[in-house]
Amino acid sequence: MAVITSIALPKLFSTSNESSFIKLRSDIATIQNGITNYRKNSIMKNLPQTLENLDEDNIKLFSNILERPIIATKEYPFWSKEDDYSYIFHFNSKNELEFIYNPTHLTFLCDTKNTLCQKVIE
Numbered sequence: 001m002a003v004i005t006s007i008a009l010p011k012l013f014s015t016s017n018e019s020s021f022i023k024l025r026s027d028i029a030t031i032q033n034g035i036t037n038y039r040k041n042s043i044m045k046n047l048p049q050t051l052e053n054l055d056e057d058n059i060k061l062f063s064n065i066l067e068r069p070i071i072a073t074k075e076y077p078f079w080s081k082e083d084d085y086s087y088i089f090h091f092n093s094k095n096e097l098e099f100i101y102n103p104t105h106l107t108f109l110c111d112t113k114n115t116l117c118q119k120v121i122e
Contacts, residue, residue, distance in 0.1 A: 020077040020091045024120055027070060027079070027089070028099075028108070034065030035106050052103050053084050061087065091116075 035051075042049045054062045058081045060069035070079050080088045085103070090096045097116045101108050110117035 017091065021120060023077055024089050024091075024097070028120070030066065031062055031108050034062060035108060038065050039106055049106065050103060051106060054087075054101055054108075055081070 031054075035054075038051055039049050041047075051064060054064050055069065056063060059072050061072055061079050061081055063069035072078065072080055076090060076092050078090050080090065082088055082098075085101045087099045087101070087108075088096050089099065095116065097110050097114065097120065099108055099110050110120065112118060112121065
């Protein structure tokens, strides 16, 4: 039984981490698509292409760019908002990745020097 556990447990955690990366990649694509759509709509309506905040509160994240905001929970994996420009994706209790929103350039990026960020964008 110990042999089975020693083989199965790392695979279970690996699968869990992989599903977190898949969720994160999907969320990032959705968020970046929302920002792109905001920019395109602003151009079409001849409005300034600036967006000060991606949302209005710390619960319904990205509500200014997504029809269905991402709801902040405490169930891994989850998003949290640190301030108007900083968001954290929590993989588990030990691993998290920060994303910074730049309202001037309308970008939403993680630090590419971070190994988790490199894995996400590979």
